[in-house]
Amino acid sequence: MAQETAADWWRTAVVYQVYPRSFADSDGNGIGDLEGVRAHVDHLVALGVDAVWLSPFYPSALADGGYDIDDYRDVAPELGTLADFDAMTEALHAHGIKVVVDIVPNHTSDRHRWFPAALAAGRGSDERDRYVFREGKGPDGTEPPTDWESDFGGSAWTRVEDGQWYLHLFAPEQPDLNWDRRDVREEFLTTLRFWADRGVDGFRVDVANLLVKDLTEPLPDRAALRTLTDGNHPYEDRDAVQEVYAEWRTLFDSYDPPRMAVAEAWVPAHRRARYASPQSLGQAFNFDLLTAPWAPGAWRDVITENLDLAAESGSTSTWVLSNHDVIRHPTRYGITAAAGQPNEIGYIPAFGVDPSITVDEELGARRARAATLLMLALPGSAYVYQGEELGLFEVADIPAEQRQDPTFFRTGGQRLGRDGCRVPLPWTSEPPSFGFSPADASAPPHLPQPAWFGGFSVEREAGDDASSLSLYRAALRLRRALTQGEGLIWEASGPEVLHVVRVGGWHVLTNFGDEPVDVPSGEVVLTSGPLVDGQVPTDTTVWVRA
Structure with missing residues (x-):
């Protein structure tokens, strides 16, 4: 790549994800807020992050943790005001930390001004056409238009009072928009300008692959959907969605420096580069490590494929081990039953429900630290979820009456949902x-904190050189020397070892095997765990400066 400029900060950035309602509560109402973020800027500075990504902080009924948005250009009153947002942004910018906000364009909330208007206007109205309404099946229209399921469980269709049905790929309180409409497109361009003009440096685009739909009759059934790929699916990853993002890119590039964007697009790897191209959003999340087993072959495949995809798109890869939608990775790596490590939205099948599935916390913590050092050494950008710097585990035992995630309720508790990774810090x-x-x-905090949280607090870990927080701080400080180029060389190693070399002669070695292995020649600058007799033990990563 050419010499990096100020506009290219995102290519190698460490971006810290803040889930605002669970970060810090400044006013004692049990809900984290924007003033809480501003009050803890010192933690983010000491950690060494380059940017903060804020999950939704907009007015919402919280049917889906704030991703059901009533007003895209305001702040939820329990989280603060626009003035609080400006003060937080100013405080972050004063320390050189960029601000990225979540944009949720596939759906509004059912309280957004457009949806009540659509219900009131009735069949065939211009207002109703902003959403996806259809007549039901059966002689009296009482059956949904298709058998499609919501991502949160249950039907993807809900019937309204006059008998029509509307599409919601998520919760019923999140009706899908009709992106064929020009006014829908203009509404979001206005929203993007609103936040960019307030100093926002970038946008994380929620379910970026779902906006554009082709619901031409006859609609396929659920079984047929699984066979449709590469732009042929009625609502996933259609080619025409890139027309939307080309228009957004023009808007982003009208600013100096241009605003960045990153797509949340769960699409096949060979389709990801389209979202990451300079003509589109510019970067796309690589979630492959969320489902990769702790095995050297799997990690090498993920790394190789995603660096190739980044080169194809002209972007850089993103690396993610945890976020607000998935089980925290120390827990994931410590699962001891034969459940494997699938990581669907917020749950491992039966985890927290089946008592035979337990977590070896020592194993999970050791592997999580090793995975973190390997991930942070890779070319591209890294996204860190709040609390992972503390080594937090998933909170699995939240009482049913205190849960919030619609996944839990729409599946009758068979899927625990995402509350366990969203417990306040x-x-x-x-x-x-x-x-x-x-x-x-x-x-009290809006989700219950377990008693063991005290042992993982910022206060305790800040004074412990062996803590997870100290490891993250050291790694992010040293990482700046690793990001001078986007190349990576694989060194020959044993079958249970990954050994890569970065620009400047930095060696990064991870031992996945049971037997200790030799440390590469040079100065050991950081390890995820203690060396044993001068060798790298199992589930350990070492950084060496040659």
Whole structure:
């Protein structure tokens, strides 16, 4: 790549994801807020991140954790005001930390001004055409138009009072928009300008592959959907969605420096480069490590394929081990039953439900640290989810009456959903809220924190050189020397070892096997765990400067 400029910051950035409602509560109502983020900028500076990505902070009924949005150009009152957003942005920018916000364009909430208008206007109206309404099947239209399922369980269709059905690929409170409409496209261009004009540096685009749909009759059934790929699916990854993003790219490039964007697009790997091209959003999430087993062959395949895809698109790869939708990776790597490591939206089948599926926390923590150092050494950008720097595990034992995720309720509890990775952070070691809320808080944290959180608090780990927080701080500080180029050389190694060399002679070696292996020649600058008799033990990564 050419010499990196200020506009290219995202190519090698470490982006820290903040789930605002669970980051820090400044006013004691049990809900994290924007002032809480501003108050903890020092933590982000000490950690060494380049940018903060904020999950939705917009007005919402919270049918889906804030991804059901009532107003795309305002702040939820329980999280603050636009003035609070500006103050937070100013504080982050003062330390050179960029701000990325979530944009959720596939659907609105059912409280967005357009949806009540659509219901009131009735069949065939211009207002209703902004969404995807269809007549039902059967002689009286009482059956949904198709047998499609929502990602959260249950039907993807809900019937309204006058008998029509509307499409919602997620919760019923999240009706899908009709992106064939010019006014829908203009509405989101206005929203993007609104936030870019407030100083936002980039956008994370939620389910970027789902916007454009072709629901020409006859619609395929659920079984047939599984056979449709490469632009032929009625609502997933249609080629025409790139027309939307080409228009967004023109808008982004009208700013100096241009605004960045990253696509959340769960598409086959060979389709990902389209979203990451300079004519489209510019970068796309690579989620392959979320489902890769802890095995050297799997990791090498993921790394090789995604670096090739990045070169194809002209972008850089992104590396992700945890986020707000999946089980935290120390838990994932510690699962001891034969459940494997599938990572569908927020659950491993039967985890937390089947008592025979347990977590070896020592194993999970050791592998998570090794995985983190290997991931952070790779060319491209890295996305870090709040709390992973503390080594937090998934909170599996949240009582049913305190859960919030629609997945849990729409599957009758068979899928636990994502609440376990969204539990409010521990800042201090003292209950009742471990510093998440002020001592005189009027309400408990919106999701219950387990007693063991105190041992993982920022306060405790900041003073422990062997803690997960200290490891992340050291790795992010040293990582800047690893990002001078986007190349990577594979060194010959044993079948249970991955050994790569970065520009400048940095060696990164991970031992996946049971037997210790030799350290590459040079100065050992960081290890994920102690060396044993001068060798790299199992489930350990070492950084060496030649």
